[in-house]
Amino acid sequence: MSIGTKLFMLLLWIGALFGIGITIFSRGFLLNRLEIPEKSLCVGDEDAGQAQEGARQLCGEHRRSVVERLDDDTVLFVLGDHGMTRTGDHGGDSKDEIAAALFIYSNAILHQETIDMKAVRIASQIDLVPTLSLLLGVPIPFSNLGSIIPxxxxxxxxxxxxxxxxxxxxxxxxxxxxxxxxxxxxxxxxxxxxxxxxxxxxxxxxxxxxxxxxxxxxxxxxxxxxxxxxxxxxxxxxxxxxxxxxxxxxxxxxxxxxxxxxxxxxFDLTLIILGLAVVIGTCLISYVLLMHNYNFGNRAQLDSALGTLLKIIAVSIVACVLIGVTMSLTIPSLHVYSAVLVLTVPAVGSLLNAVVWIAFVSAEMKVSYFLRFWTYPLKTVMAVILTFAYAACLTSNSFVINEGYVAAFLVHSLHLACVCSVGSVFVQSKNSKETTRKKTKTEKSRDIGHFLTHPVTVYILLAVAFHLCIRFSSLFLACREEQNPCRESELLRSLGAFSDDTGSYRNYRYFMSVASLAVIPASLTFWLNKQGNLNGGAAPMLSVAYALPIATVCICLNWGLQALPQKMLDNLPAWQQVLLPRTAYIMLFVAFISVLWNPLCIFLIPREDPKKKTLQVEYPGEVESVVPKIFNHLKTTWKRSSRQGKQPSDEDQDEHREASPPVVYGLATVFSACWLLVSATVALLVALLLGDGLAPVVLTMLLQMVVYLELYAVIRRQQLAPLEALPDLHHIATYQVPWYAIAAWGFMSSQFFFATGHHATISSIRFDSAFIGFHGDFPSYLYFIPGALITINTFASQIVFAVALPLLLIWPFTRGKMFDRKKDEDRKGELGLHVSNRELRVAFFQIILAYLLYNGIQLVGAMVSAAIHRRHLMVWKIFAPRFVFQGVSFLVVMVILILLYLLLVKIDRAISHWLQVLFQDAS
Structure with missing residues (x-):
């Protein structure tokens, strides 16, 4: 079994542990949950008065004025929704917090006093519903379970x-x-x-x-x-x-x-604690595995260790599954929890065995290696602190309500720290003689073009563009019910929701959305053409040239169709209403299939035979290049004719072979081209489901992503520059993605979750996205289609950032050279990733595991928040939905990352096969 397969199996095990932990926690927290729990109300004067003395006097005066105006057929109810402790705490499950006073008064006699009447009458909040209904003479709500106050x-x-x-x-x-x-x-x-x-x-x-x-x-x-x-x-x-x-x-x-x-x-506290423990244990295992991968210099040792770990996990799972099934069948009291046992016992058993194995392997490693945070760079320490602070703040309802603004602020802060870390490079560059000489010449010439193209200026402009993207995305934040005052952007409404008298605004917005969407395939085509990845007629190249533009046109036309008045739209035949989005779906699906069929966007020009060499001018429009080409051709022909009749030596054969090497277009960006194509395809699908108003947000998301990759590549290259004197260490470091990059990627994912008009509330889910391209009459075996469309719409940013995650590893291999004015000695580009394919698989496993760890930490924060506040008044409105959204988001990201690992293996094998064929033809 290869190391790539072992890493994939280990990744599946970690993902299964996370999924089992979420399932167990949900079973304990949301067990058969159909109604909101109602707090008890203790009616009595001793429980009244939660406020301070001044406020109490004002409330008393107000009630007194109301009582004086009551007539005989009016009843006054004075009640509180919750109580309060002596320290001012409320919202918990203590007696003082769940008890409040209920005061009922009327000028008429309401009841007849009896001898057995109690001084304190206990009721529930749900008892108010039937009581008020009968007093008002209206029917009691059908689903009410409360009792009247007799x-x-x-x-x-x-x-x-x-x-x-x-x-x-x-x-x-x-x-x-x-x-x-x-x-x-x-x-x-x-x-x-x-x-x-x-x-x-x-x-x-x-x-x-x-x-x-x-x-x-x-x-x-x-x-x-x-x-x-x-x-x-x-x-x-x-x-x-x-x-x-x-x-x-x-x-x-x-x-x-x-x-x-x-x-x-x-609430089953046992399942809650067990599920939380499984997720926390999986996070710890992920962290330790990351540290082990960083520490293993000998890959053979890593291969052996992974094989041993997988064997231990396999044996543990088989044994624990048998134990769980046996327990559920033989113990009648556990029959209800049979499904939980079958999931829990293997998860806990394999987790414990993995911990024991890691503890055994870690005996030779110092524990301080895992804890020496002070040796990390400042930006990494800051990223770690912000990651845990973000997870811890999920226990605050105010934080969850305003999470969209906080996520954007965290992206600002972390990126500012990373940008400032390159300042030392600028200072060092000033001390060099070459830089000083160039600076003097620039000051004398006062060339504005040189100033605008200077690396420092370009870097600052990129940083400013990044922060402008963050500011622009904040304009699309939706308003929660608890946010008051708050005004949503008109772009969150569909074009069909506007009245006919807003024609000019509708036209302006439609053309803005069309322009924003058209930039995506146009930019992809420009970039891939510049890098040489669009030469030839391979399937991915044809997808970029035809499938994506056709899908873009269909999406734009569909937006225009949906902007028609509803009556006019209903008069159209049913097939015309769904033709455009279905065509877009087909084109995007074709683009995906083309990548799976042949993921290489490269084009080979075979080696020329020196005996059949003729004069070829590729760009006849460039007149200045014609004369040198003719001269070189005549020179080569004259040398060849002077040696006719002689047996060519080995040196001459090598000279001819080296003089005409094969030309390969796009080989330096062979990995990034594939991932950019997949990312653009996913972005178009997301734009279709989000609607025309959010097309600028999708473009902003991609622009911010690319700008961050450029800045990160510069930062990473400058960070690795001191290691160039140690080639082996520099080689290992190039395959590692630091934590601050992972954290920034995760923060941006959260930022655009809110920027796409979503919140962690059920009411913010756009169920209408399930009917884009469909009528809604799905048969039972196709119910997964609307579910998938709603999931893609809701977690659009998480999906896009998860798909583009490998670019953090790939981008620095070809980009980020703006401060390096020397001649680039490494001409391999991204092909260097394939040269060390074992390192590539390990590095990709590390970046996936690190991103899962980041999302796992946020998941732990949401789970702890929901568990702590399970009796909170806002649990079903704030904390429980936040956990549900975080859990589903984690599962979606996990599935995508596992599929991306398989795509990476597909690309790597395709390159190996292509190189093998190339070398065979050359021989």
Whole structure:
């Protein structure tokens, strides 16, 4: 088994561990969750008054003024949504935080005092729904599970409750009790209808407990029927029946509430902690593996160590799967958790065995190697601090609400630190004689062109362009419900949402979107043509020349079609409404297939035979080059004719062979060309799903990505310049991507998640993207299509940055030479990556593992936040959705990175095959 295959298997294992950890945590945190848990409310004067004394007096005066204006048919409710501790904390699950006061007042008498009346009455928030509904005379909501507050219905008979003859002659306490039973009867019937309807579509209710509740309900109904059918009035018997009915109805409603809470408001702390432990352990394993890969100088030793680790993992998984299945089958109490056991036991077992193996291998390594952060560059230390700070701040609801602005600020900060780190290079360049001489000549000539093309000026302009991209992307941030005041950009609305009187704005916006989208294939064509990757007729070259432009035109025309009035659009045939986006899908799919079929964008001009050499002028338009070419041709012909009749020596053959080497176009950018093509294809797909308004954001995202790659290549080359005296160490360092680059890539991914109009809320999901190019009538076996389209729309930035991640490794091999005025001695370009293909696979594994580690740290932060705040009032609005989005984003990125590893292997093997054929032809 090759080292590349071993690294791929190890990558699959790490990805599976992350996925299992997310699944286990979700099972414990979101177990059968259908309703929001309601906090208890303790009604009593001793729980009132959360504010300070001054605010308390103002509230008292306000309530007093309201009470003075009440009439007899008005009821005043004063309540708080939560309590507060003595230190001011709120939102937790302590008694002081979940308890609040409920004050109900009316000028009329609301209830009749009894001897057994309690001083403190306990109710729930959900009890307010049926209580207010019946008091207002409106139906109780169908899905309500709350109980009424019976004390409020003693003197207010309901219009729909059963009437008894002669009831007006009853004593007041019986009439009051009968009114309460009537309200409870209405409440119980509503709850029973909901349970019956729910049980028909779901089997979640425990059958025994559900039947017991039905018996309770029937018992109360029998008592009411006996009361209604009684012919003679017997006060003691009537009182007993009413009290029995009241108690049975109350027991029924309370037990229904408890049953549903036990199912829907349940948190399994064991699974929560276990899932969190698996994810944290996987992050630690990833970090240690990264350190080991950096430390292994002998790749044979690394190959042997990986083989041993994979064997240990395989044996552990097989043994633990058997243990998990056996436990779930033999222990009846664990049968419910059989799926969890089958996932958890292998994950934990393989993780523990891997930890033991790493501890054994690490015996020869110093522990201080993993902890010596002070030896790292300042920008790396800053990136580590910002990464963990970003994850830790996810526990703050204010941070999650304003996360879009914070992510942009972090990108600003980290990039500024990286840009400033190159300042020392500028200072050193001033001391060199050559630079001083050039500076003097520039000052004398005052050549503005030389100033604009100076490396320092270009570098500063790139840094400014990067920050302008960040500023521009912030204009497209969407507003959350909690952000007030906040005004969204009009670009987040589709063209069809505007009225007809905004024709000029619609035209301006449409042409701006078309221009932004057209820049993407045009820039790709220009760059690949400049690098020589578009010479020839290979499949990827044809895709760049035809498939991507056709897809771009179809996307733009589809935006124009969607801008038509809805009535006009509905009058079009169904096939015309979906023709353009489907054509775009097909062209983009063809571009993907072309890369998989032949990922090499290179063109070979075979070696010329010296005996058949003729004069060839490739660019006849360049007149100044014609005369030298003719002279060289005559000179070569004269030398050849002077040696006719003689046996050519080996030296002459070598001279002829060296004089006419084969010409290969695009070989220096063989890796980046493929990845730029894939990235541009994904960007066009993302632009189609995001809509016309966000086309400038997609272009800005790609522009910021390219500018960052240029700046990073400069920084990386200057960082590795001192190692040129040590070739072996310099060779190893060129295959490593530092953490600050990984962190900046991840921060930019988060930045554009919000810049594309998304938030970690369910309401921000654009479900209409599932119908772009489709009518919505999907058969059951094609349900994955709308799900995939919605996922691509929601996590567009994560997908684009994950696809372009290998450029962090590839870009410095050919770019970033603006400060190097010397003649480049290394003419291999990106082909040097293939020369050391083992190093390439290890380096690509490292960059994937590092990016997974970054996303894993953010995932741990979201999981810890959701676990800590599981009883928080905002858990289902802020913290739980944030975890869900982070978890799905991680899984999407993980799948893409695994596929990218396979694509890298495909490209590397294609280059090997191409070189083998080339050498065979040469021989």
């Amino acid at each position: 004390e409020l219905f003693g003197l207010v008979p309901l219009s729909n409750q059963p009437k008894l003859t002669g009831m007006n002659n009853w004593p007041p306490h019986l009439q009051s009790l009968y009114n309460k039973v009537g309200a409870l009867w209405t409440n119980a019937h509503q709850v029973n209808r909901y349970l019956q309807a729910y049980s028909k579509v779901s089997d979640e209710f425990p059958r025994g407990q559900f039947n017991l509740l039905q018996n309770f309900f029937q018992e109360a109904e029998i008592a009411v029927q006996e009361l209604l059918q009684s012919s003679a009035f017997d006060e003691s018997r009537t009182l007993a029946l009413l009290q029995k009915s009241e108690q049975v109805y109350l027991d029924y409603l309370n037990q229904v509430k408890e049953m549903c809470r036990s199912m829907w408001a349940r």
